[in-house]
Amino acid sequence: MTANAAPRRAPLSAGRRRRHLARLRGVAVTVVSLIFALPIVWMFAAAFKTNVQVTDPTVGLVFSPTLENFRNVLRDGEILQAMRNSLIVGCLSTALSALIAVPAAWAVGRFRMHRTGSVVLIARIVPAVSLLVPWYYLFAQAGLVGSYTVLVLSHMFVSVPLILWIMIGFFEGLPVELEEAARTDGLSAFGAFWRIALPLAAPGTATASLLAFVASWNNFMFALLFADEDTQTVPVTLFNFISYASTDWGGLMAAATLMTIPVVLAAVIGQKFLVAGLTAGATKG
Template structure:
């Protein structure tokens, strides 16, 4: 049998194998998407139901919708100020964390300071709840409990290590020859970072910033202990819908939907940079 005949028989087999793997991959993607999407769909659907309909298992996705839950949540006057507090704390803590963590990540990646980076990683390992009591005592002595300052600082405890360890891989993946050429042209090491490395790492910076903002937006424990009624964030405001005697499921789902919308908008606006950043991290080396 000639070589051409063997190849002609092998091509259909290869195509069948690829087709089988593509089919299995499509099924796996569909299952994973449904697992993650169904709770979100149920939440948005429950936001337009009455409390009776939410707890009735016979009521699915087809029902007469109502805007009463949203009207009650907005009329209560607590959710919008809480969203403003979350936005303020999230933006400030993310910006300050990026200012500190991005240059630190460049230094760790360029100068082989992995041991120093590992020390920062300890902040991600230590349970945050174990720090709340000493934090509360120290901040209370300084008169900062209930202020935006204490919330920003506590959220930076999470955001700085997160941004640092995301950005280290990006800077390690950038060609060092570009910075060396900039140094030859007269730039300092930090000048090469600002003009060469930082613009090239913009997708990674955007990815890290979005993840840090989402982590701050969803943080419940720090605000529950360190905030007061004037600085409480959205997760704490949602907690008020749960009482000892009953739970306002309709109001809780409506408030949760309102809380989810800003995060989705941020993710959609930064989608291009997030995809580019994740792809760059995945193809490093």
């Protein structure tokens, strides 16, 4: 080795490598979080601005806030009625969907009925917009357009496959020996499901139900076509802030903030079940 040769660097230890990777993951998570949080922060800030301030690019996060947008939105009570309608439709469609999909998911997972599960998956593949015309004709003939019934049924078209496919993986991850032991003690197959599998599947059921409720709460297309003035949901009410001539951006952002609060509260309250359910449903065996 010559005297001018540069000394070789010692390889990084395993501990230092892990620390470097942890820092890189932290930076990546922070960047992604900021990208997703930016529209929400802008929406929340715009709810406290005037329409002139919302459309002025020089006005950032430093401004004099006003509550006028929230007063205007809440004055006629339309947004509160829409939130009530969304809550009714979301709770009913989620409860009925879970009542149907959870036992079906257990049957598909335990008895390996994957062809049946694939048929249900078609409902997630077929574009819902392709069904709107025949649905509207059938529901109009039955006199259901404008009622809660048609909204609940249409939202179940989305919720049932969603809950089913989340719960299939969850039930497949549960030890089958527990149900076999219950069958040995004299329980029927459904009794083993009711007394053993269903209580163990509570985190997954809560996760699937929460996601189905959020999907129903945010659904716009079905409510736009099937609801009337008395049953319209929050997304349709938000759409009414947009007109051909102008858009009430302040009122729209205030209404969007009010629409977001219940979903955020539900996610925060159900965070423990949400994380446990998604983790358990992602693994098998």
